[in-house]
Amino acid sequence: MALTGRLGLLALLGAVVPIVWPSWWTLAALWGVLLAAVALDLALAGNVRALRLHREGDTSVRLGGTARVSLIVENTGRRRVRGVLRDVWPPSAAAGPRTVRLDVPAGERRRVETTLVPTRRGDRQSVTVTIRSRGPLGLAARQLSRRAPWTVRVLPAFPSRRHLPGKLAKLRELTGQQVALIRGQGTEFDSLREYVDGDDVRSIDWRATARRRDVVVRTWRPERDRRIYLVLDTGRTSAGRVGDIPRLDCSMDAALLLGALASRAGDRVDLLAYDRRVRARVEGASRTDLLPAMVRAMAPLEPELIESDAAGMVSTLMSRVRQRCLVVLLTELNAAAIEEGLLPLLPRLTARHLVMVAAVADPRVEEMAAARGDLAAVYDAAAAERARAERRRLTAELRGYGVEVVDAPPAEIAPALADAYLALKAAGRL
Amino acid sequence: MTSTLTPGAPQTAGAPQTAGAPSAGEGAEPTAGQVARRRWRASRGVVAVVLALVVIAVILAALRPESSWQNLDPQSASPGGSRALAEILRQRGTPVAVSRSAGDAAERATATSVTVITRSERLTDSDIDRLRRIPGDLVLVAPSRRVLTGLAPGVQVASSSFEDTDAPDCTLQAAVLAGNVDFGQSDTYEVPPGATACYRVEGLPRLVQVRLDGARTVTVLGSSRPFTNEYLDDEGNAALAMNLAGARASVVWLIPDLPDPGSASGDRTLGDLVPFGVKLFFLQLVLAVVAVAVWRARRLGPVVAEALPVVVRSAETVEGRARLYRAHHARDRAADALRAGARDRLVPLLGLPRSAAQDPNAAREIVTAVAQRVRAAGAGAPPGAAQTGTFSTGPDGRLLYDEATIGAALYGPEPADDAGLVWLSDVLDDLERQVRQS
Structure with a gap:
């Protein structure tokens, strides 16, 4: 249960009444009316327990990025639910907006979007969803926190991925440089090709040369599958x-x-x-x-x-x-x-x-x-x-x-x- | 004077440009002027209200009639006092008795006396009751409403006027004789039928005389000005005052002291005086505040606690060591560290093996090599520049080091004082730079 500012305002305005009719009965009557209105409001407010909550949206986000998570509120009760909803996340999830107005007629569903801009790496779990359902008079509300589990995994930002194209180019250069005629521990046989001037004579494959007319050399490349x-x-x-x-x-x-x-x-x-x-x-x-x-x-x-x-x-x-x-x-x-x-x-x-x-x-x-x-x-x-x-x-x-x-x-x-x-x-x- | 400052001129001319550049940028920090304007816009309503309140307070204070504790006191010679009138009355053979309390005045009053009641706002309800029963005539000088209803039945304050002089325009002897009178600011009255009303302003009189029980008269004067020392000689003020006060054989001048605290009506507390409805009003206010507090106190959902990451700066141990060095003046260790670092960087530049840097046997070799390179760098320097423990400046302005200085810098003893340590660090830097440049 929660009261609203409207009740406070009414009580404040009601302070004038005993000046006009100075009696204890006036005060009692005033509060009798106010409390009756509160009770009526509570009775007529939409049932939060009858709401069904589902989630969908992003399950992972890179650090520094923005994740969107939707909360679908389905009203299975008989009365309209009107009020505010807060999707509660840990502070480092930097979830927004903090509160959302909610108005779900009976039998319908509404989608509430939450945007997360996490400030730290790791798993961010939704803590709870708090719903405050206001009565028709707006004097009191029913409040309940419901679980609607969802986890957003905040991945490392990987800022050095901008270096990747450059390094890949270097790598291609390396593997394209199959003329690496030196045989080493981490190299493997790549292919045979014709001898051109400047090739190391030590890399001539004599057996292959014997089978063909040309002089053939072996080439090596860095070994794969290491x-x-x-x-x-x-x-x-x-x-x-x-x-x-x-x-x-x-x-x-x-x-x-x-x-x-x-x-x-x-x-x-x-x-x-x-x-x-x-x-x-x-x-x-x-x-x-x-x-x-x-x-x-x-x-x-x-x-x-x-x-x-x-x-x-x-x-x-x-x-x-x-x-x-x-x-x-x-x-x-x-x-x-x-x-x-x-x-x-x-x-x-x-x-x-x-x-x-x-x-x-x-x-x-x-x-x-x-x-x-x-x-x-x-x-x-x-x-x-x-x-x-x-x-x-x-x-x-x-x-x-x-x-x-x-x-x-x-x-x-x-x-x-x-x-x-x-x-x-x-x-x-x- | 200005010509000597010209070298600095480009700097000062450049400074505003660089300082002005960021403020021109979009989304930059707002300037002081912008901040001030924003604050002014935000607060001008409040300022206007406060100024208006001050102005109103000043105007009210200026309009309020000046009142001092001596006013209308027949023993006071101050401008607001009434000593002049009292003296004139005495000279004319009318004794003036000054009373400081209602009881005293009631005792002195006789059937042939005129009781002048001044500063009537100080009278309590019981005083007024007592005064109502005294014999003789009454003159009420600028009375309060309470006194008016108590002592001059039927006369009510209607309004106030600021018109100074006026003809009496009535049949009252005292007024007719006095003629024009300077009233200054004065109350005007509504009068019952049968009363004599003089000095009307817009039909409302400033002087009223009511007859009680046939013989007694009660005269109400809307202004105290005709009775004061300052204005006594204005127009017919003196005549009016003397005619009113000296109409009978004697005068009892009542100027009540402030009643003793609590003497008036006894033991009524603030609670007794506050109406019941107002009490209920405050009770309801408290209840309303409670209702508001309950509204604000209810959170929408829980407070979420979260484990925070450890924040340890990686360089903290290094910084801690620096502070320890400093606290203990560990010049020896600091100098060793600086020298070892410099040697580590110098040795590869000199073409020596890295291991030589920390090898004490290689000291001679390193120092000689450094000296050669430094000398090569400072080409044209006189060889005689080498003096023991000191160094001189080459023709290009750079410091020239001899072998002894280099040796002292790279392998010397602990610096004698802090200045020596700072000097050592500078020399090591300089050596390293010169070797790099050579």
């Missing part, structure tokens, strides 16, 4: 904000670009999000389904404020993949976490796989390192210099284990990772 395993570290180091977004979101962006690129290049891409247990996993997705699957898996991921368990991560990885693959570990070059967690396990991992570590550097540290002028700035610079030295040392240490390291600020990490992948591919090291 396996790439993306590992997202969702532990405490992923929670730190670089600029204004969590490091995890930058890592996701880079992983998405790499995944899109690698799947176009014909490689198989798997994803694992891990801190102390598996948070998300995408395995064996087809080429066309890979990106949607990755995005769906990443959407609900949140940084956990716990130290990542590198040993668990490595053993999970080892048990999942038998064949040689490129393991891309998206984490942070944090001395404590890497030295105590990952480094002792690296030999096991590198023995079987090619490992690449991608870390998002904080531009704030660069900014501090360049600071000069007063004493505070110089101390800032010294601290930043020390942090950078630490990073360089870790990078060198990791490279010593044969690990590729990509360390770039958030704006560049995605293209830098893609470039590193393309370089590996070109070198036939996959």
Whole structure:
């Protein structure tokens, strides 16, 4: 039940009545009339329980985009339902409009549109739908909250997808460059063609030449169907904000670009999000389904404020993949976490796989390192210099284990990772 | 003076352009003027109402007759007082007794006295009752409505006038003798039949005399001006006042003090004085407020709680370390970090292996290499510029470093003070730049 402003106004205007007839009876009569009107209104208001709620609309939206969700209100009762409706969503769903006027005659249905502009990644669930059904006099209303479940999954924004065409062009260049006459570990036989001047004589296929009149050379191309395993570290180091977004979101962006690129290049891409247990996993997705699957898996991921368990991560990885693959570990070059967690396990991992570590550097540290002028700035610079030295040392240490390291600020990490992948591919090291 | 300032002129001329550019852009921040205009538009109604209230208050205050506690006091010589009249009456042989309370006046009044009642707004109902029973004539000077109904039955305030001088136009001896009288602002009255009415304005008199019980008269004067020191000598004011007040053998001049608090009608509380209907009105107002509160208090749906993401800046540890350095004046560590960073960046530029940067044995080699490159960069610098621990400026204005300074910068001891640390950071930057440029 809810009262309306009209009742308050009437009560206010009614204050004049006892001045004209000063008696307790006047007041009693006044309130008797008002309360009777309220009771009548409540009795005649449309029944909220008789409403049926259905939903339809978007189930997912990219972060920064707009999702539309419709609520269909069907009145199965005998009386018209008139009043207001509020579709209640969590604040970060930024749902609008807040309240909607509702007028559903008996036996009819109405559609209520809600627009969501989510401000954060993850699943946004409708909390409830509150309906206030006003009586014919407009003095009182019946109010009830009804469940009308709906979930909108807010997907990562993937801002680095603008880099994809450029990287794909590079990739085509690479695969078109089948004249890569050097035979490497990650290359496979492509075709035979006639010898032209300038070709390496070592690549002449003598057996084929013997069968034909011309001299024939073999060509090679980067091997396809290699396996790439993306590992997202969702532990405490992923929670730190670089600029204004969590490091995890930058890592996701880079992983998405790499995944899109690698799947176009014909490689198989798997994803694992891990801190102390598996948070998300995408395995064996087809080429066309890979990106949607990755995005769906990443959407609900949140940084956990716990130290990542590198040993668990490595053993999970080892048990999942038998064949040689490129393991891309998206984490942070944090001395404590890497030295105590990952480094002792690296030999096991590198023995079987090619490992690449991608870390998002904080531009704030660069900014501090360049600071000069007063004493505070110089101390800032010294601290930043020390942090950078630490990073360089870790990078060198990791490279010593044969690990590729990509360390770039958030704006560049995605293209830098893609470039590193393309370089590996070109070198036939996959 | 102006000519020396000309180098700065382009800057100052350029400044308004750059400052003006964003304001010209669409959807930019509104300028202060726009904000002020918007606020003015929003609030001008309120301002107008407040101004109107002030103007009305000022006008009302100006129109209100000036009243002081001394007015019409026969012992006061102030412009509003009545000492002059009292003195003249005494000189003419009519004793004037001043009463400060109704009881006192009632005791003094005799059948041959005239009781002049002034400042009658201070009289309580019981005072008026007592005055109604006193013998002799009454003169009511600008009486309040309460006093008028109590003491001059049938006379009612009709309106007020501002016309100054007027002829009496009646048969009342005192008025006829006085002739024109300056009333100033005055009440006018409606009179009962049989009363004498003088000094009419639009048919309504300002002086009324009513006869009670045959012998007693009650004279009502709409203005106090003829009795005051200031206006006593205007027109026939003095004559009228003396004729009215000195008509009998003696004068009792009642100018009541303010009644003592609570003395008037005893123990009636505010609650007794407020009519029952008004009480019910307020009760109903409270109930209405409760109804409004119930209306506003009812939420349309629940408050939704949501887990918020962790906000930890990634550079927080680095910033924390910087603050620790600063708090403890850790110049040694800060200098080490700066030097190590500079060496790390210098070594590849010099063509030395990266490992040399942190190798103390390679110190000599690095310093020599840096010195060569710096000297090469500062071509034409005199070789004698190398002095111990100091540096001089080359012909192109750049600092020239000798090997000792470079050594001190890259491997030296901890700076002695904070200024030394800042200097060190600048020297390292400069060295790095010169090596890059060479």
